[in-house]
Amino acid sequence: MSNPKVNKNIGSAHVSFGSDISINTSKRLPKYDNGNSLAYRAYDTKNTKFIAIVSGVEDLPRWDAVDNYNSLADTSFMHLIRSGAVRWPLDGNQKFVFIYSDNMGKALLGQEEIHDVGWRHPDIIELFIHPMARMFKEMDSKNFNHGSVRLSNIYLSVSGKGDPIVLGDALSVYPGSTQSSVYFSPSKALADPFGRGGGALADDIYAFGVCLVLFLRKTGHITELSEEELINKKIEIGSYAALIGSGRFQVSFLELLKGILHDDANLRWGVDEIFSWLDGTRLAPGPLIKKKKATRPITFMGKKYLYAEYLAMDIHKSPSEAADMFENGVLGLWIVKSIDESGLTERYEKVLDRNGGLGAPVSDKDLLVSQLGLVLNTMLPVRYKDKSFTYDGLGAMLARGIISEDNLSYYSDVLNLGLLDQASTGFDLPQSEVVDNLKLYDACRASIKRSKGGYGIERCAYLLCGSAPCLSPKLKGYFVSGYRSCLVSFENICKKGNQISLFMDKHLIAFFSVHDLNLIDNILYDLNSTNKNQQILGNLRFAAAMQKKSEVSSVPLLAGIFLDSLSDVYKVYRNSDTRKKIKDGVRVAAEAGDLVGMVDLIGDEALLSVDDKCFKAASFEYKILHNEYTRYNKRLANKKIYGVVEGRNVAAVVSWIGAIAITMIITVSFLSERISF
Amino acid sequence: MAGKKKKKNKDKGGAAGSAGGGKVKRKGIGLKGRFFLAVIVVAGLIFLPTSMLLLVGMLPSLVSVLFSSKGVGAKSSTVAAMNLAGCAPFVLDLWSSGNDFEASVDILFSSQTIMVMYLAAAFGYMIDWVVTGLVSSFLYQKGILRMKDIRKRQKFIIKRWGAGVAGDVDTGWTKKGK
Numbered sequence: 001m002s003n004p005k006v007n008k009n010i011g012s013a014h015v016s017f018g019s020d021i022s023i024n025t026s027k028r029l030p031k032y033d034n035g036n037s038l039a040y041r042a043y044d045t046k047n048t049k050f051i052a053i054v055s056g057v058e059d060l061p062r063w064d065a066v067d068n069y070n071s072l073a074d075t076s077f078m079h080l081i082r083s084g085a086v087r088w089p090l091d092g093n094q095k096f097v098f099i100y101s102d103n104m105g106k107a108l109l110g111q112e113e114i115h116d117v118g119w120r121h122p123d124i125i126e127l128f129i130h131p132m133a134r135m136f137k138e139m140d141s142k143n144f145n146h147g148s149v150r151l152s153n154i155y156l157s158v159s160g161k162g163d164p165i166v167l168g169d170a171l172s173v174y175p176g177s178t179q180s181s182v183y184f185s186p187s188k189a190l191a192d193p194f195g196r197g198g199g200a201l202a203d204d205i206y207a208f209g210v211c212l213v214l215f216l217r218k219t220g221h222i223t224e225l226s227e228e229e230l231i232n233k234k235i236e237i238g239s240y241a242a243l244i245g246s247g248r249f250q251v252s253f254l255e256l257l258k259g260i261l262h263d264d265a266n267l268r269w270g271v272d273e274i275f276s277w278l279d280g281t282r283l284a285p286g287p288l289i290k291k292k293k294a295t296r297p298i299t300f301m302g303k304k305y306l307y308a309e310y311l312a313m314d315i316h317k318s319p320s321e322a323a324d325m326f327e328n329g330v331l332g333l334w335i336v337k338s339i340d341e342s343g344l345t346e347r348y349e350k351v352l353d354r355n356g357g358l359g360a361p362v363s364d365k366d367l368l369v370s371q372l373g374l375v376l377n378t379m380l381p382v383r384y385k386d387k388s389f390t391y392d393g394l395g396a397m398l399a400r401g402i403i404s405e406d407n408l409s410y411y412s413d414v415l416n417l418g419l420l421d422q423a424s425t426g427f428d429l430p431q432s433e434v435v436d437n438l439k440l441y442d443a444c445r446a447s448i449k450r451s452k453g454g455y456g457i458e459r460c461a462y463l464l465c466g467s468a469p470c471l472s473p474k475l476k477g478y479f480v481s482g483y484r485s486c487l488v489s490f491e492n493i494c495k496k497g498n499q500i501s502l503f504m505d506k507h508l509i510a511f512f513s514v515h516d517l518n519l520i521d522n523i524l525y526d527l528n529s530t531n532k533n534q535q536i537l538g539n540l541r542f543a544a545a546m547q548k549k550s551e552v553s554s555v556p557l558l559a560g561i562f563l564d565s566l567s568d569v570y571k572v573y574r575n576s577d578t579r580k581k582i583k584d585g586v587r588v589a590a591e592a593g594d595l596v597g598m599v600d601l602i603g604d605e606a607l608l609s610v611d612d613k614c615f616k617a618a619s620f621e622y623k624i625l626h627n628e629y630t631r632y633n634k635r636l637a638n639k640k641i642y643g644v645v646e647g648r649n650v651a652a653v654v655s656w657i658g659a660i661a662i663t664m665i666i667t668v669s670f671l672s673e674r675i676s677f
Numbered sequence: 678m679a680g681k682k683k684k685k686n687k688d689k690g691g692a693a694g695s696a697g698g699g700k701v702k703r704k705g706i707g708l709k710g711r712f713f714l715a716v717i718v719v720a721g722l723i724f725l726p727t728s729m730l731l732l733v734g735m736l737p738s739l740v741s742v743l744f745s746s747k748g749v750g751a752k753s754s755t756v757a758a759m760n761l762a763g764c765a766p767f768v769l770d771l772w773s774s775g776n777d778f779e780a781s782v783d784i785l786f787s788s789q790t791i792m793v794m795y796l797a798a799a800f801g802y803m804i805d806w807v808v809t810g811l812v813s814s815f816l817y818q819k820g821i822l823r824m825k826d827i828r829k830r831q832k833f834i835i836k837r838w839g840a841g842v843a844g845d846v847d848t849g850w851t852k853k854g855k
Contacts, residue, residue, distance in 0.1 A: 574838050574839055574841065574842070575837060575838060576836065576837050576838070576839070577837065615838055615842065618834050618837070618838045618842050619838075619842045619843070619844055621830075621834065622831060622834050622835075622842050622843055622844075622846065623843075623844065623846060625827045625830055625831050625834075626831070626843075626846050628823075628827055629824055629827045629828070629831075632820050632823060632824045632827070633824065635820065636817065636820050636821065636824070639817060642813060642816065642817050642820065643812055643813030643814070643815070643816030643817055644809055644813050645751070646812055646813070646816055647808060647809030647810065647811070647812035647813040647816075648751035648752050648755070648805060648808075648809050649751050650808050650809075650812045651751065651752070651755045651804050651805040651807075651808035651809050651812075652751040652752075652754040652755045652758070652805075654755075654804055654808050655754070655755035655756075655758040655759055655801055655804045655805070656754070656755075656758040658758070658759065658762070658804070659758035659759055659761055659762035660758075660762075662762040662765070663761070663762050663765040666762075666765050666766045666769065667765070667769065670766065670769045670770075670773070674773060
């Protein structure tokens with residue numbers, strides 16, 4: 001999790017980051033920029049220089065990988081000092097800032113040309129290849145991928161030319177999003193920058209291979225070819241051949257380059273093979289991917305194709321012609337008869353079934369060309385309408401789509417049409433990974449169907465893109481990546497006024513539900529309730545849980561907002577005295593900004609249970625009294641006869657007592673007259 | 678079964694006594710009653726002078742028993758007690774003067790005797806009227822006070838627990854300020 005600090009701007013040119021670091025916004029360090037994430041000079045109180053790389057929310061900085069990055073022990077990584085969200089005065093929005101120590105010299109690639117560092121063959125191995133291999137090993141053990149391995153992001157050590165290189169920033173942007181397509185194998189090079197997926201170490205090793213080729217050629221350009229032409233060439237003859245071209249390299253390097261520039265990530269050299277090569281072991285690079293040539297060409301857009309892989313590259317350029325070719329069976333005949341490859345035929349037949357069989361009219365031509373592209377070349381990314389992405393690349397694009405307020409139905413369509421399933425199944429992945437991916441897509445589709453808080457397309461963004469911060473419209477201008485930043489952001493929003501206590505929207509619920517289901521799980525019922533009071537209570541409970549988790553001691557403004565809207569919530573306590581007592585306690589807690597205290601008072605289960613029992617007893621007593629009242633009312637209605645029976649009984653008793661007394665007196669008196677002593 | 682029957686009868690008697698409504702079935706004289714009646718008749722024949730005196734002297738009580746409405750046996754009992762007390766001195770007088778038929782007739786034909794015995798019975802009627810009136814008034818006022826207490830307690834319960842505490846019971850009286 002990020003560690004945002006309390007920020008106060010020191011004048012217009014300085015932004016304080018924590019209590020001891022200040023970023024000079026007027027002092028740019030362009031050589032450390034990573035795409036749109038710009039670098040600035042930063043200082044601490046002892047005037048030590050740092051590099052601050054500032055990322056906007058749209059760059060999808062890797063806040064979730066910070067802990068992982070910090071665990072990397074190799075000194076050839078840029079040393080991360082601190083990271084967190086900062087209010088950026090230049091646009092008034094919060095940015096995510098990474099503070100690195102400044103121990104780097106020139107980048108290996110300058111404006112256009114490679115810096116002449118004067119390294120000979122052993123120096124290249126010792127100062128460039130070996131440190132990179134060490135870093136790859138470290139990344140492999142810590143399950144981290146860099147995503148920004150390129151010559152312009154590899155620096156000479158500041159101490160001198162005898163020291164190893166330093167690998168630049170990896171965290172300020174989404175992996176691979178700022179890389180030129182040159183640094184990717186064809187399977188990712190054709191995808192949009194944010195559609196390349198989360199990346200893997202194999203991608204970093206490939207990018208390192210490209211870096212090495214450029215470094216050895218001492219040029220910033222591979223050839224005079226454009227990026228698209230180079231990708232086509234990579235597909236036609238393989239990356240190794242396309243990149244090496246007619247260049248002259250030492251034979252030992254060629255072996256390494258052949259291994260690490262393999263187009264198939266499964267056959268590409270890994271860390272162990274690189275170290276084996278460094279140790280002098282002779283290894284045979286994996287076999288080149290063989291393409292099956294058709295016995296006769298197929299004509300598409302006036303061009304003849306003999307390979308399915310080449311046709312896959314161009315088929316999206318004319319959906320109507322592709323649909324005609326598919327409907328009249330020309331494409332099927334070409335695949336089955338001319339290429340005759342079992343895997344390709346099987347994939348084609350599946351698509352044929354999905355589209356209603358041979359001769360059935362095609363209703364969605366864009367979908368068809370997308371499906372056919374994946375049939376003809378499984379290693380290529382999905383191309384649907386105007387976007388292109390890998391099987392794991394939709395998440396970041398969706399997150400960007402939410403940020404730029406695009407129509408999100410495109411992403412729902414992609415998920416519902418099963419294009420990711422087709423791409424993931426066709427791509428040469430381990431079976432377990434395919435199963436995990438399919439489960440994930442199923443979860444996304446299930447989420448799209450549900451309209452309750454925490455579901456919908458919003459949830460898909462967080463499921464598919466782990467580094468997406470919370471993209472709630474309520475948090476526009478804030479970078480929220482955890483409990484602390486969320487709570488502090490809402491406190492700041494409350495300062496501006498007009499904040500309501502129902503702050504948990506679909507995005508917030510989905511974000512925290514994906515990142516920490518345990519915390520939000522038992523509050524989901526309240527948050528999704530149709531009862532407004534229950535919703536308010538749910539929001540308060542979640543805010544309190546965040547306060548407890550983030551250890552933010554006081555949020556008085558947010559607590560005040562809740563206090564104002566809790567008047568009906570107290571009704572859960574039915575005893576007016578208890579309610580008043582709770583109300584007073586909650587007011588005191590709110591004034592102290594103690595959300596946890598507020599929730600503890602409102603949701604005191606023991607007290608609620610006692611209150612409920614007492615309420616039932618009171619209700620019972622009320623009914624007994626009501627019955628008694630009704631009885632009295634009925635009997636007292638006839639005043640003449642009321643109590644007469646009881647009165648007569650009393651009269652009888654009185655009369656008998658009197659009669660006995662009189663009789664005894666008479667008897668005694670009679671006897672005393674008769675008997676004289 | 679017997680217990681149930683008893684309780685049922687008791688309830689019916691209470692309702693009739695309180696509200697004056699409801700018919701009580703008149704039972705015939707039971708075996709015990711018949712036995713006691715026989716003993717009294719036999720004793721009356723044996724002690725005929727005393728029986729004659731009491732028969733005349735207790736006439737008001739007899740009238741009260743025979744003509745009073747059902748379920749008000751207490752009133753006859755009140756009258757009978759005082760009537761009996763009024764007869765007591767003359768019975769003693771009879772017994773002291775030989776307890777024969779002639780003495781009994783002498784006593785009965787004395788105007789004072791009849792007046793004393795019947796005035797005593799009248800006094801019994803007066804006791805019944807006065808005491809019954811006092812007790813019923815007292816009980817009525819007590820009932821009124823209890824009803825007020827019930828309303829007060831119900832208001833308190835509603836104030837403390839809210840109108841929901843009454844459930845489906847009508848709480849309209851709280852608004853009327855009853």
